[in-house]
Amino acid sequence: DSGVTQTPKHLITATGQRVTLRCSPRSGDLSVYWYQQSLDQGLQFLIQYYNGEERAKGNILERFSAQQFPDLHSELNLSSLELGDSALYFCASSVGTGSTTDTQYFGPGTRLTVL
Amino acid sequence: DQQVKQNSPSLSVQEGRISILNCDYTNSMFDYFLWYKKYPAEGPTFLISISSIKDKNEDGRFTVFLNKSAKHLSLHIVPSQPGDSAVYFCAATSKNAGNNRKLIWGLGTSLAVNP
Numbered sequence: 001d002s003g004v005t006q007t008p009k010h011l012i013t014a015t016g017q018r019v020t021l022r023c024s025p026r027s028g029d030l031s032v033y034w035y036q037q038s039l040d041q042g043l044q045f046l047i048q049y050y051n052g053e054e055r056a057k058g059n060i061l062e063r064f065s066a067q068q069f070p071d072l073h074s075e076l077n078l079s080s081l082e083l084g085d086s087a088l089y090f091c092a093s094s095v096g097t098g099s100t101t102d103t104q105y106f107g108p109g110t111r112l113t114v115l
Numbered sequence: 116d117q118q119v120k121q122n123s124p125s126l127s128v129q130e131g132r133i134s135i136l137n138c139d140y141t142n143s144m145f146d147y148f149l150w151y152k153k154y155p156a157e158g159p160t161f162l163i164s165i166s167s168i169k170d171k172n173e174d175g176r177f178t179v180f181l182n183k184s185a186k187h188l189s190l191h192i193v194p195s196q197p198g199d200s201a202v203y204f205c206a207a208t209s210k211n212a213g214n215n216r217k218l219i220w221g222l223g224t225s226l227a228v229n230p
Contacts, residue, residue: 013119
């Protein structure tokens with residue numbers, strides 16, 4: 001158990017809908033990262049928040065947005081969903097801002113299926 | 116364009132023997148490399164890392180070798196145990212503008228260690 005929790009575990013929805021994925025980081029961790037893993041792709045970095053502020057941005061679509069709340073939990077909002085958004089979405093957390101020695105700890109993921 | 120490549124999708128090894136997992140990268144700016152292990156229904160777990168200033172890092176049964184001229188790294192597991200059966204991801208990172216780092220991941224190699 002990494003200490004990072006993600007809800008829900010599974011989500012099935014229809015195209016055009018909007019969903020929210022939730023992540024609670026390990027106690028004491030200030031950074032939260034979101035990743036997408038599609039069937040034939042490696043993990044793709046989406047976005048990082050550090051202590052409530054956006055720290056780094058990756059290949060995140062404009063239809064997707066995220067935020068980190070004062071209690072440090074984070075939410076990833078996916079809107080106007082398309083079939084291609086079906087994937088595993090992982091959240092990770094780390095103590096610091098993401099330096100080389102700042103190990104990322106991953107949650108178990110949320111599997112999103114868009115029908 | 117896959118900057119981090121794990122060309123073997125799967126590998127099967129006998130218990131007690133050596134497992135060698137390979138990873139190639141194309142971006143010469145990468146200066147830190149990591150291996151993560153992933154069991155089904157769990158998120159990736161950090162295993163071992165190596166800085167580009169080193170050519171070897173060892174942690175118990177796990178050793179990572181880095182050949183910068185060939186842009187190649189490998190993970191050696193000796194001796195292999197059935198509990199090592201998992202998907203192994205290679206990841207790399209470089210310092211971006213603003214001192215931010217993001218992990219670039221390979222597609223993973225599924226290792227099966229047979230009793």
